[in-house]
Amino acid sequence: xxxxxxxxxxxxxxxxxxxxxxxxxxxxxxxxxxxxxxxxxxxxxxxxxxxxxxxxxxxxxxxxxxxxxxxxxxxxxxxxxxxxxxxxxxxxxxxxxxxxxxxxxxxxxxxxxxxxxxxxxxxxxxxxxxxxxxxxxxxxxxxxxxxxxxxxxxxxxxxxxxxxxxxxxxxxxxxxxxxxxxxxxxxxxxxxxxxxxxxxxxxxxxxxxxxxxxxxxxxxxxxxxxxxxxxxxxxxxxxxxxxxxxxxxxxxxxxxxxxxxxxxxxxxxxxxxxxxxxxxxxxxxxxxxxxxxxxxxxxxxxxxxxxxxxxxxxxxxxxxxxxxxxxxxxxxxxxxxxxxxxxxxxxxxxxxxxxxxxxxxxxxxxxxxxxxxxxxxxxxxxxxxxxxxxxxxxxxxxxxxxxxxxxxxxxxxxxxxxxxxxxxxxxxxxxxxxxxxxxxxxxxxxxxxxxxxxxxxxxxxxxxxxxxxxxxxxxxxxxxxxxxxxxxxxxxxxxxxxxxxxxxxxxxxxxxxxxxxxxxxxxxxxxxxxxxxxxxxxxxxxxxxxxxxxxxxxxxxxxxxxxxxxxxxxxxxxxxxxxxxxxxxxxxxxxxxxxxxxxxxxxxxxxxxxxxxxxxxxxxxxxxxxxxxxxxxxxxxxxxxxxxxxxxxxxxxxxxxxxxxxxxxxxxxxxxxxxxxxxxxxxxxxxxxxxxxxxxxxxxxxxxxxxxxxxxxxxxxxxxxxxxxxxxxxxxxxxxxxxxxxxxxxxxxxxxxxxxxxxxxxxxxxxxxxxxxxxxxxxxxxxxxxxxxxxxxxxxxxxxxxxxxxxxxxxxxxxxxx
Amino acid sequence: xxxxxxxxxxxxxxxxxxxxxxxxxxxxxxxxxxxxxxxxxxxxxxxxxxxxxxxxxxxxxxxxxxxxxxxxxxxxxxxxxxxxxxxxxxxxxxxxxxxxxxxxxxxxxxxxxx
Numbered sequence: 009x010x011x012x013x014x015x016x017x018x019x020x021x022x023x024x025x026x027x028x029x030x031x032x033x034x035x036x037x038x039x040x041x042x043x044x045x046x047x048x049x050x051x052x053x054x055x056x057x058x059x060x061x062x063x064x065x066x067x068x069x070x071x072x073x074x075x076x077x078x079x080x081x082x083x084x085x086x087x088x089x090x091x092x093x094x095x096x097x098x099x100x101x102x103x104x105x106x107x108x109x110x111x112x113x114x115x116x117x118x119x120x121x122x123x124x125x126x127x128x129x130x131x132x133x134x135x136x137x138x139x140x141x142x143x144x145x146x147x148x149x150x151x152x153x154x155x156x157x158x159x160x161x162x163x164x165x166x167x168x169x170x171x172x173x174x175x176x177x178x179x180x181x182x183x184x185x186x187x188x189x190x191x192x193x194x195x196x197x198x199x200x201x202x203x204x205x206x207x208x209x210x211x212x213x214x215x216x217x218x219x220x221x222x223x224x225x226x227x228x229x230x231x232x233x234x235x236x237x238x239x240x241x242x243x244x245x246x247x248x249x250x251x252x253x254x255x256x257x258x259x260x261x262x263x264x265x266x267x268x269x270x271x272x273x274x275x276x277x278x279x280x281x282x283x284x285x286x287x288x289x290x291x292x293x294x295x296x297x298x299x300x301x302x303x304x305x306x307x308x309x310x311x312x313x314x315x316x317x318x319x320x321x322x323x324x325x326x327x328x329x330x331x332x333x334x335x336x337x338x339x340x341x342x343x344x345x346x347x348x349x350x351x352x353x354x355x356x357x358x359x360x361x362x363x364x365x366x367x368x369x370x371x372x373x374x375x376x377x378x379x380x381x382x383x384x385x386x387x388x389x390x391x392x393x394x395x396x397x398x399x400x401x402x403x404x405x406x407x408x409x410x411x412x413x414x415x416x417x418x419x420x421x422x423x424x425x426x427x428x429x430x431x432x433x434x435x436x437x438x439x440x441x442x443x444x445x446x447x448x449x450x451x452x453x454x455x456x457x458x459x460x461x462x463x464x465x466x467x468x469x470x471x472x473x474x475x476x477x478x479x480x481x482x483x484x485x486x487x488x489x490x491x492x493x494x495x496x497x498x499x500x501x502x503x504x505x506x507x508x509x510x511x512x513x514x515x516x517x518x519x520x521x522x523x524x525x526x527x528x529x530x531x532x533x534x535x536x537x538x539x540x541x542x543x544x545x546x547x548x549x550x551x552x553x554x555x556x557x558x559x560x561x562x563x564x565x566x567x568x569x570x571x572x573x574x575x576x577x578x579x580x581x582x583x584x585x586x587x588x589x590x591x592x593x594x595x596x597x598x599x600x601x602x603x604x605x606x607x608x609x610x611x612x613x614x615x616x617x618x619x620x621x622x623x624x625x626x627x628x629x630x631x632x633x634x635x636x637x638x639x640x641x642x643x644x645x646x647x648x649x650x651x652x653x654x655x656x657x658x659x660x661x662x663x664x665x666x667x668x669x670x671x672x673x674x675x676x677x678x679x680x681x682x683x684x685x686x687x688x689x690x691x692x693x694x695x696x697x698x699x700x701x702x703x704x705x706x707x708x709x710x711x712x713x714x715x716x717x718x719x720x721x722x723x724x725x726x727x728x729x730x731x732x733x734x735x736x737x738x739x740x741x742x743x744x745x746x747x748x749x750x751x752x753x754x755x756x757x758x759x760x761x762x763x764x765x766x767x768x769x770x771x772x773x774x775x776x777x778x779x780x781x782x783x784x785x786x787x788x789x790x791x792x793x794x795x796x797x798x799x800x801x802x803x804x805x806x807x808x809x810x811x812x813x814x815x816x817x818x819x820x821x822x823x824x825x826x
Numbered sequence: 827x828x829x830x831x832x833x834x835x836x837x838x839x840x841x842x843x844x845x846x847x848x849x850x851x852x853x854x855x856x857x858x859x860x861x862x863x864x865x866x867x868x869x870x871x872x873x874x875x876x877x878x879x880x881x882x883x884x885x886x887x888x889x890x891x892x893x894x895x896x897x898x899x900x901x902x903x904x905x906x907x908x909x910x911x912x913x914x915x916x917x918x919x920x921x922x923x924x925x926x927x928x929x930x931x932x933x934x935x936x937x938x939x940x
Contacts, residue, residue, distance in 0.1 A: 010935045013867070013935045014932060014935035014936060017867075017928060017931045017932040017935055018932045020928050020932075021853055021857075021925070021928040021929045021931075021932050024924060024925055024928055025850045025853055025925060028850075028921060028925065029849075029850060039905075042921055043849050043850060043921060043925070044848070044849055046882075046886075046917065046918040046921055046922075047844065047849035047882070047918075047922070048882050048885035048886045048889060048918065049841070049844040049845065049849070049885070050844065050848065050849045051849070052897065052901055053885070053886050053889045053890065053897075053918070054889075055897060056889050056890055056892075056893035056896065056897040056898065057893060057897075058892040058893060059892065059893060059894045059896070060892075180848070185897075733904060734903070735899075735900040735901070735903035735904045736900060736904075785897060785900055786893060786896060786897030786900075787896070788894070788896055790896075
């Protein structure tokens with residue numbers, strides 16, 4: 009033996025193996041351990057799924073009560089046939105995990121404030137904010153409520169067991185790709201994770217508020233200006249429940265506190281907390297037309313929820329067939345059941361209710377220990393929740409959050425000295441009262457909808473919906489169509505919760521909830537259709553309860569206008585409507601812009617762009633240049649109108665909503681804010697329009713030089729990988745639309761599932777979502793629906809019967825048994 | 827003859843070991859073969875190197891071919907900043923080859939010098 013060369017060589021080998029077995033920081037990023045990651049038998053190559061993969065398998069699990077057959081079709085949609093209902097949820101959990109595990113876990117980590125465990129210190133603020141909002145607190149309350157219901161508990165237990173059965177089967181080589189890349193392992197699923205996921209949806213859909221920004225706007229502007237900048241009523245509003253509808257007699261009468269003017273409305277104190285917020289346009293379209301308006305004579309139901317677009321998608325298509333129900337639609341990886349879809353009797357869908365159910369109270373603590381707070385003239389004891397946040401590559405972070413009791417509700421003091429969401433300059437304490445903290449059992453809705461046979465089943469199902477409140481649309485084979493603006497909403501006095509409220513006075517607390525039988529709804533209305541698109545649900549003049557502001561009016565107007573005029577409707581007509589790109593705001597406001605442009609002051613280059621605007625048909629089509637010109641112009645126009653008034657405003661402040669300016673100048677061409685208060689002369693509408701257009705042209709020339717004047721190139725709709733890895737994302741999709749079009753496809757947000765269901769004797773169903781059934785970037789099913797979605801095309805949805813098991817669309821068969 | 831036998835044996839043993847053990851079991855396999863079938867150190871290194879170069883190269887090519895290179899395109903962009911599946915296979919092959927080469931070299935030094 010040659011000792012020295014042996015030792016040297018052994019050291020080199022060991023060093024090499026070690027170096028290839030640990031992760032390195034390369035260019036500031038964590039690279040996976042190269043040996044593990046590149047090993048063809050362990051690493052990412054194992055995730056390179058054969059293009060002709062057959063997923064057939066014969067699996068045995070002692071948790072099952074009966075037999076389950078799963079047929080995977082040519083789009084990798086599973087058709088689950090179970091002898092026992094709960095076995096179906098076991099298998100759904102197994103399949104969610106098999107195809108979407110990394111996503112499922114990441115979403116619950118994000119929801120529960122554990123993102124730092126995966127991505128390191130950069131997520132600490134996110135984690136603190138989510139924990140301080142009480143996401144885990146809310147999920148724990150929901151879990152308790154859900155587990156009181158034996159049916160739902162059994163459903164969740166089965167689902168959780170199914171997810172864990174898959175997790176237990178994982179080996180180093182079958183681990184989903186992202187775990188290998190980031191270098192961690194999945195943990196066991198549990199029912200709390202399902203609740204956390206559902207709270208994440210509540211966050212996404214019911215945590216939108218502008219309370220701090222509004223508080224500062226109120227403090228900065230005088231009462232008249234504030235009312236003009238943030239009007240409660242939109243002239244153009246075509247509410248979900250049409251004007252003129254009579255409502256139930258009011259039973260809850262919220263009373264404004266006696267000192268509300270001095271302490272609340274006229275208080276000029278500034279608040280400086282900025283919260284992370286879900287997208288303003290987390291909205292959706294849904295409608296159902298009666299048989300009287302369709303060619304077949306059967307109702308058609310349509311729904312397209314607008315959410316953040318990601319790969320893997322939020323949605324997973326599935327058919328679940330059991331002796332008790334047979335449903336098809338999209339499900340949430342992370343929860344059992346079909347969420348939006350149809351069964352053998354009816355179809356159901358949702359749009360977001362969008363009311364403000366998150367309010368803040370300023371809390372006065374006795375001292376920095378936060379042990380006692382002032383409430384109704386007394387010192388009350390707070391409670392504490394201590395959170396340990398684990399951080400990848402760092403020390404644990406311990407955060408203690410005070411909870412204060414406001415009336416019957418314990419509310420987390422989300423913002424205090426130690427945490428301000430990153431932007432506070434204030435030493436104040438703000439507790440958050442969020443409706444999603446209240447006990448509710450949301451999974452019950454979907455369980456009941458999956459089983460629903462008729463209108464009364466549907467009504468009974470959706471009354472369980474507390475948060476996030478939704479406009480629930482329904483259509484049935486017996487001809488019924490309906491919509492209910494469902495949710496448990498606080499009954500507020502006018503203006504309650506628009507601004508931060510004093511937390512030491514019980515008269516500012518929510519005084520009760522709007523009774524469920526006072527929820528506005530429509531059932532087989534005479535006009536032959538029901539619809540919603542996140543506009544204000546009712547006419548403010550006749551509805552007794554306060555609804556706040558910030559409801560986008562335009563998509564609702566466009567949908568109702570078309571549905572009113574349509575007859576003999578076919579599913580193809582509905583697909584065309586869902587993908588319609590008309591910008592109704594532009595259509596309304598463009599004539600006024602054109603009429604007020606001082607053309608004589610435009611040079612040749614500016615005239616060229618003005619001609620594009622003039623000749624634009626107000627449609628946000630791919631290939632059209634008009635939408636880009638309009639958008640650039642509008643940005644500068646809004647600035648020309650409002651920037652002078654906002655020049656000295658606090659940094660955290662609300663700007664007027666989009667609809668405010670068009671509505672104002674259509675009504676009043678001498679709108680107060682048109683004048684630039686920093687110049688001696690009086691600016692007119694024409695001055696502002698022309699000046700804004702000239703500025704926009706400078707940008708437009710740059711955009712054109714980059715070859716991005718076409719709307720879809722400028723907008724650049726993309727579907728990001730959840731981990732923001734560009735090669736796993738789909739960029740620059742050729743799709744028109746935009747936030748004011750029915751086809752609300754924005755840069756990274758839009759129709760996350762388009763569905764058209766014609767309830768003829770044999771249901772005719774169509775759907776598409778921008779993603780694919782597999783969450784594995786190495787699978788051909790990863791993004792297989794994206795191009796179809798971008799092109800505005802649909803797939804025919806197949807409600808399979810057991811007799812069709814030998815159909816050529818069936819590509820694999822999995823069996824599950826004891 | 828020894829060269830060919832060592833090469834085949836290293837590849838086979840590596841493949842079998844990796845079915846049950848972590849990736850670095852290729853080093854054990856190459857070490858063992860080199861220790862059992864004596865060759866000159868240089869030759870041993872080359873044997874291990876080529877065995878794993880071929881094994882990992884062919885395996886990754888084979889897997890990726892069935893995958894229509896879907897994932898290799900994406901991962902090459904991610905890791906190499908360029909869209910080149912074959913370069914990724916080459917990188918895979920070289921990493922396996924280097925580890926096995928040095929392990930085989932170590933194994934050969936275990937034997938008495940001739």
